[in-house]
Amino acid sequence: MKIIETVAELRAWSREARRSEKATGKIVGLVPTMGALHEGHLSLVRAAKTDCQAVVVSIFVNPTQFGPNEDFSKYPRTFDADCALLATEGVDAVFAPQPQEIYQPAAATFVEVEGLSERLDGASRPGHFRGVATVVSKLFIAAEPDRAYFGQKDGAQVAVLRRMTADLLLPVELVVSPIVRESDGLAMSSRNRYLSPEERTQALVLSRSLETMQKAITAGERDSEALIATARASLATEPEVRIDYIAAVDWGTLLPVEKVVPGNLFAIAAWVGSTRLIDNFIVG
Numbered sequence: 121m122k123i124i125e126t127v128a129e130l131r132a133w134s135r136e137a138r139r140s141e142k143a144t145g146k147i148v149g150l151v152p153t154m155g156a157l158h159e160g161h162l163s164l165v166r167a168a169k170t171d172c173q174a175v176v177v178s179i180f181v182n183p184t185q186f187g188p189n190e191d192f193s194k195y196p197r198t199f200d201a202d203c204a205l206l207a208t209e210g211v212d213a214v215f216a217p218q219p220q221e222i223y224q225p226a227a228a229t230f231v232e233v234e235g236l237s238e239r240l241d242g243a244s245r246p247g248h249f250r251g252v253a254t255v256v257s258k259l260f261i262a263a264e265p266d267r268a269y270f271g272q273k274d275g276a277q278v279a280v281l282r283r284m285t286a287d288l289l290l291p292v293e294l295v296v297s298p299i300v301r302e303s304d305g306l307a308m309s310s311r312n313r314y315l316s317p318e319e320r321t322q323a324l325v326l327s328r329s330l331e332t333m334q335k336a337i338t339a340g341e342r343d344s345e346a347l348i349a350t351a352r353a354s355l356a357t358e359p360e361v362r363i364d365y366i367a368a369v370d371w372g373t374l375l376p377v378e379k380v381v382p383g384n385l386f387a388i389a390a391w392v393g394s395t396r397l398i399d400n401f402i403v404g
């Protein structure tokens with residue numbers, strides 16, 4: 121597995137993959153990550169390996185998507201363990217740049233997806249989606265992938281990146297993989313490792329409240345206010361967990377819907393201790 125640190129080397133690697141004798145169809149797959157890999161990331165890697173002839177995983181804790189009081193400095197950095205996992209999965213290359221490779225000291229260009237960037241996580245994390253859209257567009261420009269793989273867990277991020285890719289005419293197909301959960305239902309996240317054993321138990325209320333909503337939908341409820349009230353009641357069973365938002369939205373625009381229809385996104389964000397967790401489901 122090749123470790124790449126510069127954009128020039130990444131672009132050369134991608135173009136070489138395209139030139140190879142075996143190159144037909146979907147050739148280069150990119151899995152953007154911030155490291156601290158878990159089974160959720162590995163599910164994206166496996167999807168990329170199935171679809172593409174050459175797979176690169178980026179590991180970059182992107183400073184511009186963290187707010188001033190957020191966890192950038194304490195975000196888990198587990199590069200050697202991540203590389204060992206990726207080698208086992210048969211990944212071809214890891215792109216691990218230093219921050220100055222991605223953001224030149226005089227950098228003044230950012231990608232802003234208007235409207236969507238202020239909704240859901242964007243409302244409580246101002247600037248977050250600007251940082252995400254900026255880094256992902258840079259990764260697309262540098263790696264020139266045919267396909268890029270993202271997790272449904274970051275449901276609002278998916279909407280922002282779909283809009284950005286379409287608006288900037290980027291020739292990249294976005295592939296979204298389902299949420300991977302622990303056996304007790306907790307959605308996998310690099311931030312789960314911040315949780316104390318007690319908080320880990322409290323955090324289960326997120327997936328439980330989503331299940332309650334799903335059951336209500338299956339029973340015929342379509343009114344989003346009623347469904348959100350169901351989720352609030354369920355979340356209230358863990359009084360230590362503080363709700364950031366519960367929303368039923370159109371997955372394209374992230375705007376609230378009154379009556380839910382298949383394809384809508386039901387998303388929750390909540391604080392468990394000092395850890396902010398998110399979870400969601402797509403109405404089936």
Ligand code: PAF
Binds near residue numbers: 153182274277
């Ligand atoms: O989802 C993430 O881990 C990050 O937001 C991403 C897409 C790698 C950009 O830094």
